[in-house]
Amino acid sequence: MPELPEVQTVVDHIKNDLINEELIEINPIWPKVLDNFNSKDIFNKKSLKIKDVSRRAKFIIIHFKAQIIAIHLRMTGKLYFLNGPSIPKHARALFQMKSGKVLVFDDVRKFGRLYLYDNFKNINSRHGPEPLDNSFTSNELIKILHSKKRNIKALLLDQSVLSGLGNIYVDESLWTSGIHPNSISNMIPDTKVVILYNSIRSILKNAISSKGTTIIDFSVNGQSGKYSGELKVFGKEGKVCPKCDGQILKFRVAGRGTHICNKCQCKYIKA
DNA sequence: AGGCGTTCCTGGGGGC
DNA sequence: TGCCCCCAGGAACGCC
Secondary structure, eight states, rough: OOHHHHHHHHHHHHHHHHTTTTEEEEOSGGGGSSSSSOOOHHOOOOOOOOOOOEEEEEEEEEEEEEEEEEEOOTTTEEEEEOOOOSSOOOOOEEEEEEESSSSEETTSOOOOEEEEEEESHHHHOOOOOOOOSOOOOOOHHHHHHTTOOOHHHHHOOOOSEEESSSSHHHHHHHHHTOOOOOGGGGGGGGHHHHHHHHHHHHHHHHHHHOOOOSHHHHOOOOOOOOOGGGGTTOOOOSSSSSSSOOOOEOOOOTTTTEEEETTTOOOOOOO
């Protein structure tokens, strides 16, 4: 399930091969993949030159002069250049470049979508800060957590609160900081939130330098991310905690499969 | 406000 | 072996 590090890895991987390409057509093999536009809407006998490729939250952003295409991979989406004549089985959209290159949006489960916007207003209005931005400080995380009384796991998964985290990195971050996922956000002491802040940032940075985690679905051109070897609790139910002699348990929190150590994660539910 | 259920989807895994 | 059922989950939405 692509989260911030996986999306960043895809961007880093395809960016240089996309900049200065001219997009001449989008072929929506599975039409619902285009969420808020039709292919013919944006190509009025003209090509669109790609100015930049970047990431915002879990979106891959393709920048044109006056528009952006935002791509969300959701659970099983992949984005890669077509290599050979055959169309992959789960290709949902093809981006045809003037040079002949073809970028494939591939998505087994059909949750991923492409969006067309004039600017970042729509995305920014629905998303919280970027956890790796220099402007995002531990004080800001304290302010966010202490202004709400919410289940901490549900809060960290909420993209309107903080961008980019998903199920894997939330479980890893909470384990690293010794916070139980059923803690209430405003009950977690400042010192612990600072530890959480540092955990989130170091885990995301390490995962990006490992080119992400591969859990079943994520890959870049068939290559696996290496962060799967760094996971401490996610998918480790029944194993011994790497930090203490506790056991890794799995249960549901906020509707998601959740992994914790039964000993070293403190549940903050009252002051 | 915030928790919870539902929807979208398909491949894979468990049970028998 | 084969078949059926159910489950995984990011995000939007509606309901309580």
